[in-house]
Amino acid sequence: MSEKDIIKRLLKEAEIYRTQGLLSDSKAKYVEILSLVNRNPTFSRNHELVQGIKGKIRAVEKSLRELKERPDRPELTRDMQKLIKKLFTFSQTKEAAAIEGAVALAKFGQYDQALNEFHSLLEQGVLPVVTAKNIVRCCMSLRKADAAVEYYAKWLSADLFSFDELKELRAFIATALEKEGVRIDLPEVTARSRKSRAKRGEETFLEISAISIHLQGDSLQDRSLDLEVQFQSANTVTVHLPSNSREVARLLAPGTRLDDIQCFSPVTVFRSSGTVAGTATIKHGPKRGDYTLDITIDAD
Amino acid sequence: MAVFNAKDRIIECKLVYYGPGRGGKTTNLEYIFTAFNKNASAEMVSINTMGDRTLFFDFLPLGLGKIRGCEVKIQLYTVPGQARYRSTRKMVLKGVDGVVFVADSLEVRRKANVISLRDLAENLKDEGKSIFEVPLVLQYNKRDLKEQGIPILPVEVMNMDMNSKLKAPFCEASAIKGDGVGATLKQALLMTLRELQKELKWTR
Numbered sequence: 268m269s270e271k272d273i274i275k276r277l278l279k280e281a282e283i284y285r286t287q288g289l290l291s292d293s294k295a296k297y298v299e300i301l302s303l304v305n306r307n308p309t310f311s312r313n314h315e316l317v318q319g320i321k322g323k324i325r326a327v328e329k330s331l332r333e334l335k336e337r338p339d340r341p342e343l344t345r346d347m348q349k350l351i352k353k354l355f356t357f358s359q360t361k362e363a364a365a366i367e368g369a370v371a372l373a374k375f376g377q378y379d380q381a382l383n384e385f386h387s388l389l390e391q392g393v394l395p396v397v398t399a400k401n402i403v404r405c406c407m408s409l410r411k412a413d414a415a416v417e418y419y420a421k422w423l424s425a426d427l428f429s430f431d432e433l434k435e436l437r438a439f440i441a442t443a444l445e446k447e448g449v450r451i452d453l454p455e456v457t458a459r460s461r462k463s464r465a466k467r468g469e470e471t472f473l474e475i476s477a478i479s480i481h482l483q484g485d486s487l488q489d490r491s492l493d494l495e496v497q498f499q500s501a502n503t504v505t506v507h508l509p510s511n512s513r514e515v516a517r518l519l520a521p522g523t524r525l526d527d528i529q530c531f532s533p534v535t536v537f538r539s540s541g542t543v544a545g546t547a548t549i550k551h552g553p554k555r556g557d558y559t560l561d562i563t564i565d566a567d
Numbered sequence: 568m569a570v571f572n573a574k575d576r577i578i579e580c581k582l583v584y585y586g587p588g589r590g591g592k593t594t595n596l597e598y599i600f601t602a603f604n605k606n607a608s609a610e611m612v613s614i615n616t617m618g619d620r621t622l623f624f625d626f627l628p629l630g631l632g633k634i635r636g637c638e639v640k641i642q643l644y645t646v647p648g649q650a651r652y653r654s655t656r657k658m659v660l661k662g663v664d665g666v667v668f669v670a671d672s673l674e675v676r677r678k679a680n681v682i683s684l685r686d687l688a689e690n691l692k693d694e695g696k697s698i699f700e701v702p703l704v705l706q707y708n709k710r711d712l713k714e715q716g717i718p719i720l721p722v723e724v725m726n727m728d729m730n731s732k733l734k735a736p737f738c739e740a741s742a743i744k745g746d747g748v749g750a751t752l753k754q755a756l757l758m759t760l761r762e763l764q765k766e767l768k769w770t771r
Contacts, residue, residue, distance in 0.1 A: 276716055283717050284675065288589040288620065292675045339651065341622065347614055354626065354642075355658055374658045375623055477695075493695075 340376025588648030665759030702758035
């Protein structure tokens with residue numbers, strides 16, 4: 268193949284990469300071609316050819332710059348945001364679904380709308396600590412650390428959180444600020460309790476999608492058991508054990524205390540403890556012979 | 568994960584098209600939407616507000632009709648392929664039942680394919696799934712570019728790079744022409760529904 272044919276082929280390749288949107292590869296190819304052309308006196312004296320290739324390189328560089336300048340996460344239309352919430356909310360309970368929807372918006376970079384929804388949920392008293400943390404996360408993602416601190420200062424005087432919850436939030440914000448290298452003094456939490464213990468009991472228990480129980484016993488050799496939650500009522504979850512887990516089912520008899528349960532919800536993961544409230548063997552249907560286990564998770 | 572509505576006897580499962588940026592994921596869905604329009608239960612949604620690059624995801628719901636007395640619906644998604652959209656890919660992968668990995672056959676994209684496959688494996692792991700267990704089909708796209716004299720990777724090399732351990736079924740394709748798109752989808756659906764059959768303990 269003659270050098271002229273090689274250049275033609277390479278030009279075609281560079282153009283295909285450009286039309287495919289592979290701009291960096293296209294630029295690299297044009298640069299390679301220019302180098303090839305400049306090494307050959309016959310071609311390097313062809314002013315039109317050299318300028319043509321340089322023009323292509325400039326055009327691709329311009330496209331690359333425009334691509335770089337595009338916002339990573341443009342704000343979507345309200346309809347698209349609703350679709351995101353619809354497609355990426357899996358929780359069955361209303362409150363967990365509301366939080367999950369707002370979290371989905373945040374994960375898709377729709378921070379402003381996510382913030383609106385989190386504020387609304389906080390006003391309604393929906394899982395206040397989880398919601399407040401998500402407000403802080405949104406602020407940090409929007410590079411508005413001072414806004415996060417302002418919200419926290421407002422929460423100190425609002426009747427939304429207990430003393431312990433405010434301390435937890437303060438620690439959370441402090442960590443978030445430190446991660447971003449932001450130095451702002453956070454107001455201290457005063458000794459007054461903002462919300463009575465009795466009121467906390469009224470809160471809806473977080474929806475749990477899965478649990479991980481740490482098992483100990485000679486036959487089980489100290490392992491973790493991961494179980495999907497089939498059903499939940501308040502803080503009691505029902506999980507399913509296959510029929511070949513007789514030893515595990517025997518170990519988890521009603522009344523058994525579980526000191527280390529890791530609980531997975533759509534919005535957070537937390538450690539707790541609990542008690543086996545009941546077990547049963549499934550007598551009918553496709554899961555006959557399997558076991559169901561009811562576990563009551565401690566509320567605090 | 569697949570949603571089974573026992574009352575209405577409807578099964579909904581989720582298939583995600585994954586792969587490096589500009590590899591042809593959206594083109595696959597666009598072809599499926601055009602070719603199988605009568606099966607589409609709604610319009611295809613593409614959230615790519617800037618030009619033709621997917622910034623968020625594409626979404627196409629399809630109905631497959633009745634299987635064993637159950638209405639089977641499939642939701643097809645694509646993910647944005649660029650490296651910086653990892654958190655979006657993680658979100659879209661939530662609840663996935665099957666994956667089509669669209670690999671770019673261009674020689675210059677060899678490394679990008681491997682990086683993207685590794686990204687898929689990590690994100691599936693975060694979902695509590697293994698890339699070795701989830702129904703997965705590899706599509707080697709842009710095979711048509713060979714005819715235009717553009718260097719593409721031989722299938723053997725692509726299998727060596729991506730499939731030597733996975734041993735997943737693979738299809739050669741040219742999504743822009745529609746070649747191999749249907750075959751890929753069919754293979755992915757077969758594998759996904761077989762897995763569902765095991766999960767729901769359907770018997771013959």
